Amino acid sequence: MSLANKLAEERRGRLAAERLLELKQAELSAANRKLGRHAAALQGEIVETRAEVANVRTENERVRTALGQANQKVEVAERRLWHSVQTITDGFAIFDSDNRMVAANASYLAIFDKVAEIKPGVSYITILQILTDEGIVNTGNLAADDWRRMMAERWLKAEPEPITIRLWNDQYVRLVDRRGQAGDMVSLGLNITESVEYEKQLKAARAEAEAASRAKSAFLANMSHEIRTPMNGVVGMAELLADTGLSEEQQLYVDTIKNSGEALLVIINDVLDYSKIEAQKLQLHPEPFDLERSIHEVIMLLQTSARDKGLTLLLDYDLFLPTTYIGDPGRIRQVLTNLMGNAVKFTQEGHVLVRVLGVPNPETGQAEVTIIIEDTGIGIPEDKIDHIFGEFNQVENDRNRQFDGTGLGLAISQRLVDLMEGEVWVTSEEGTGSCFGFRIPLKLSDEALPEHPPVPEGLRRVLVVDDLAANRLILQRQLEQLGLGVICCASGQDALQHLDEVDLVLTDHNMPEMDGLELAEAIHATGSTVPILLLTSNPGFAANDPGAQRLFGIAQKPVTRAELFSRLQSVGPIAASAPEVAATDAAPPLMRVLAAEDNKTNQLVFTKMVKDAAIDLKFASNGLEAVDLFQSFAPDIIFMDISMPKMDGKQAAAEIRSLEAEHGGHVPIVAMTAHAMDGDDQGILAAGIDHYLTKPLRKAAIHEHLVAECPPSAQPPFEDAETPGQDVG
Numbered sequence: 001m002s003l004a005n006k007l008a009e010e011r012r013g014r015l016a017a018e019r020l021l022e023l024k025q026a027e028l029s030a031a032n033r034k035l036g037r038h039a040a041a042l043q044g045e046i047v048e049t050r051a052e053v054a055n056v057r058t059e060n061e062r063v064r065t066a067l068g069q070a071n072q073k074v075e076v077a078e079r080r081l082w083h084s085v086q087t088i089t090d091g092f093a094i095f096d097s098d099n100r101m102v103a104a105n106a107s108y109l110a111i112f113d114k115v116a117e118i119k120p121g122v123s124y125i126t127i128l129q130i131l132t133d134e135g136i137v138n139t140g141n142l143a144a145d146d147w148r149r150m151m152a153e154r155w156l157k158a159e160p161e162p163i164t165i166r167l168w169n170d171q172y173v174r175l176v177d178r179r180g181q182a183g184d185m186v187s188l189g190l191n192i193t194e195s196v197e198y199e200k201q202l203k204a205a206r207a208e209a210e211a212a213s214r215a216k217s218a219f220l221a222n223m224s225h226e227i228r229t230p231m232n233g234v235v236g237m238a239e240l241l242a243d244t245g246l247s248e249e250q251q252l253y254v255d256t257i258k259n260s261g262e263a264l265l266v267i268i269n270d271v272l273d274y275s276k277i278e279a280q281k282l283q284l285h286p287e288p289f290d291l292e293r294s295i296h297e298v299i300m301l302l303q304t305s306a307r308d309k310g311l312t313l314l315l316d317y318d319l320f321l322p323t324t325y326i327g328d329p330g331r332i333r334q335v336l337t338n339l340m341g342n343a344v345k346f347t348q349e350g351h352v353l354v355r356v357l358g359v360p361n362p363e364t365g366q367a368e369v370t371i372i373i374e375d376t377g378i379g380i381p382e383d384k385i386d387h388i389f390g391e392f393n394q395v396e397n398d399r400n401r402q403f404d405g406t407g408l409g410l411a412i413s414q415r416l417v418d419l420m421e422g423e424v425w426v427t428s429e430e431g432t433g434s435c436f437g438f439r440i441p442l443k444l445s446d447e448a449l450p451e452h453p454p455v456p457e458g459l460r461r462v463l464v465v466d467d468l469a470a471n472r473l474i475l476q477r478q479l480e481q482l483g484l485g486v487i488c489c490a491s492g493q494d495a496l497q498h499l500d501e502v503d504l505v506l507t508d509h510n511m512p513e514m515d516g517l518e519l520a521e522a523i524h525a526t527g528s529t530v531p532i533l534l535l536t537s538n539p540g541f542a543a544n545d546p547g548a549q550r551l552f553g554i555a556q557k558p559v560t561r562a563e564l565f566s567r568l569q570s571v572g573p574i575a576a577s578a579p580e581v582a583a584t585d586a587a588p589p590l591m592r593v594l595a596a597e598d599n600k601t602n603q604l605v606f607t608k609m610v611k612d613a614a615i616d617l618k619f620a621s622n623g624l625e626a627v628d629l630f631q632s633f634a635p636d637i638i639f640m641d642i643s644m645p646k647m648d649g650k651q652a653a654a655e656i657r658s659l660e661a662e663h664g665g666h667v668p669i670v671a672m673t674a675h676a677m678d679g680d681d682q683g684i685l686a687a688g689i690d691h692y693l694t695k696p697l698r699k700a701a702i703h704e705h706l707v708a709e710c711p712p713s714a715q716p717p718f719e720d721a722e723t724p725g726q727d728v729g
Contacts, residue, residue, distance in 0.1 A: 090190050091173070097183030099124040099155070108189060111167065112136060124155055138166040155185075164192065172196045227268055235261040270408040273334075277415045284419060288445045289329035291369070292317050295354060296560055298336045302344050307537055311344060312351040315558035316474045316663070319481045321358050322367065323561075324445035331416050332440075336371070338409040339436045343375035346434070350376025353470060365444050372437040380428035388426070413438070456569055458503060460713060461485035461589055465495045465507040465519060466535075469631040473663030475506060476634060478564065480665070485589060485713040490632035492519035499528045501589045504571050508557075509536035520550035531571050535559060590616040591706065591714040594635035596626035596652065597672070598644045606639070609699045613706055613717040623647025627655045635667060637709040639702070642673035642684060649673070650687035657688035668709045672697060 091108030095101055101122050112118040115130055128151050131137040132144035139147040154160050160177045167173060174190045238258035246254060273282065292315075299313050306313050317323075336354075343352040353374045360367040380388060388410050417424045422440030462484050464475045472488045479486045487502060489495040492514030495505065505523065507516040514522070516534045523532060531552035548554060552571065555563055593615045597603050603619050610617060618633055620626040622644045630638065638656070642649035653669050660666055670691040671684045684692055693701055706717045 090188060092189075093187045095124060095185040095187065099185070101127075102184075108187075111173070111189070125152060128152060135168055138168060140166070164196075227264075235265065270412060273412050274408050274415075277412065277419075282416075282419070284328040284331060286326050286328055286443070288324060288326055289332075290323050291325055291332070291356070291442075292323040292560055294329050294333050295336060295356070295371075296558070298333055298340055299354070299558060300556070301337065302340055303537055306344050306352065309344070309347070310349060311347055312468055312471065313340075313344075313537065313558065314351055314353040314468075314471055314474060315356075316353060316477075317356045317561065318358065319478055319561060321356060321369075322360055322444060325367070325369070325442040326445055327420070327440075327442045331420070335413045335416050335438065336373075338413045339373045339438075342409060343373050343377065343434070343436070347375045347377035350433070351468060351470060352376075360444055362444075366441050367444060368439060369442050370437060370439045372435060374433065374435045376433040379430040379432050379434055380426070381430050382428075385426055385428060455482055455484060456571070459484070459568060459571060461487065461502045461504075463495055463498055463502040463505045463530075464488045465490075465492060465505065465511070465516070467491065467508065467511045469659070470663065471508065472631060472634075473659065473665070477664040478561070482568070485711070486634060487589075487592075488632055488634040490628075492516075492522065494632060495519060496522060496526065499523060499526060499530055502530060504568075505530055505532045507532060507534055509534055509538065517548070517550075524550045533567055533571070588713060588715040590614055591637070591710045591717055592633060592635045593617045593637055593639070593706070594620060594626065594629055594633060595639040596620040596623065596644065596649060597639075597641045598622055599641075602641070606697070606702075609697065609702050610706070610717075613703065614715055615706065615717050623649060623652030623655075626652045627659075630656050630667065631659070636711050636714065637705065638667055638669045639672055639705075640669050640689065642671055650684060650689070653688045668705070670705050 086105045088105065089107055091105065091111060093101060093104035093108045101118075101120050101124075103120055104118075109118055112127075112130060113134070113136065115134060117126065117130060125148075128148045132139065132148060137147070142150065151163075154163065155177070158179060160179070162174055162176045164172055164174045170193075171191060172193045172195075174192045176188045176190065178186050178188075180186070235258055238254050238261060242251065242254045242258065295315060295317070299315060303313060340352060340354065355372040355374065356369065357372070358367045358369040414424050417438045417440060420440045422438055424436070424438040426434060426436045428434035462479050464472055464479070464486055466472045466475070466488075467490055469490070472490070476486045476488055487498050489498065492507070492511065495507070496519075499505075505519075507519050509516040511519075516536070520532045520534070523530065532550065534548070534551050534554045535557045536554060537557045553567060555567060559567075591614070593610070595603070595606050595617065597606060597619060598621050606619075607617070618629060618635075620629050624647045626638065626640065626649075627647070629635070640649040640653055644652075647655075649671060653671075656667065656669065668691070669689045670693055671689045672693050673684065691705065703718065710717055
């Protein structure tokens, strides 16, 4: 090989070596750069790790500090809690799940009188052994072993019942133990010695009071019986003596003895009944009885006293309510006598009304019967209402100091109603009257309820004449429930205007201006043969009385429904055969229309509007007259002007609705007013008015109301219901 080739080859080798060296240097530089980057990253991680380690060390130090502080606080709280436990007078101890004492306060340890074994670590069984062996506990009738066994069994229960133990020194400790979830036990011993002693004193006082009450009741019962025996002789002999020939002065003395004796017997009976109730010896004796008849018996008993004072006794017994029940009629009559007797006693004028309501429930075989006694007497002050039901209590004031009594009547009535599982109440307004009521559950009698017989043919309309509005409304409602038409009049003079419209006259006996007998004479003078039934509260008045020759019959007030049905049945054939009645049957009575209007011109306008209607029209010039005519005229519909003197239409409507709420019924009222602003109708209808007409009135609207409200028993006001209408100003 030539030298040139060798040099060229050497040059190529050198160049290749240089390129390889450069390549290796580049690789080494890249590796150094990568190593630098790794070193930098590792250095960062080392820094972060050191920082984290520093943070952890700092946090650990903070936690160790906080934990130390918390431990200190816990130790302080525990010391304070234990110091508090040590200060309480009740015993406190803690036992672990192995039933060994962990800790106990001084009060708990004091029970054991410094016995050395009683300390933390002692078992509960050992404590029981020490209690009996040292005589610390009084086991009573139990032997020591039995007592320990009983206490150990109690301790092992999941929820031990509290128990009271008696110590040797007559101290009483009530043990209350509560087990924790881990099986440990907290035991609390409460010293209840004072409570036990107080309970003993209460029992002794109660026993002494009961003994005194029994002695008092026995004394009252014995004395009442002993006094009542000679008093019966006094009253009986006074009655016998009254039947002998006596002078007027002697008769006065005998009546005084008899009345005083009867008054004393009432007081004695009250005391006797109260003593029985207080001694819980009074028992009810249920039996079938007629409630309505029982009420009538009480009314007849009080009738003389009421008549002497000029009072009227009224009974409003719901015609749809049964009369036969199973209960204690004697005790029910006693409650009625007390309440109704008080009503008569404290009422100087007006009336006493007995209202009987209730709804029978055939499914239960019972009825909740409500009996309400209303009077128009002196009333009771509001702050004295609760006082009157107390024993030996009476409302003391100048107005009732004249009335005698034991003050036991209402207390006995309340006790009797309670005994019958009922309730009694009272509402009253001083100077106006009182309303006593009681509600009792009564079992329906198995006897079939007497249904009233059908109204006989020929008897369609009855004229009721009574000066007392309450009595008129009661009779009207009862007769209308039988399907009869009724005309009510407050005086005999008004009644004479309706004789050709009715088949029977029911008239009260005692009325001002013209009484029932005078009315009967006046009816006879007209030539009418309509039957007249006189209702009288005078038990001495009989059919053979000289003044009764014009009467068809006489009934005692208040008349029972059975007697009312019987009288109506007996009147039927006579009414059917009477020529006047035949004419009435051929022409049904006219519809009664009352128009309340103070303006004479408007009265004339209204008259022209209904001149073609077959109606009996009467006018009232103000609201007061409208209310009075509602009661006496008994209209089938009322057209009521709103703006009237003395009493406006809304007030009159409210008064009428109040009377209806008390006595039943609902008469349609149509307002006639010139007030036609929006909202006026709402105020008018809110007063109890059914319909609303604005002036000028439309004749057609008036006719429509007449047709719509005409009762079935009355003659239709128009032969054709379609009547032409026109506006009338």
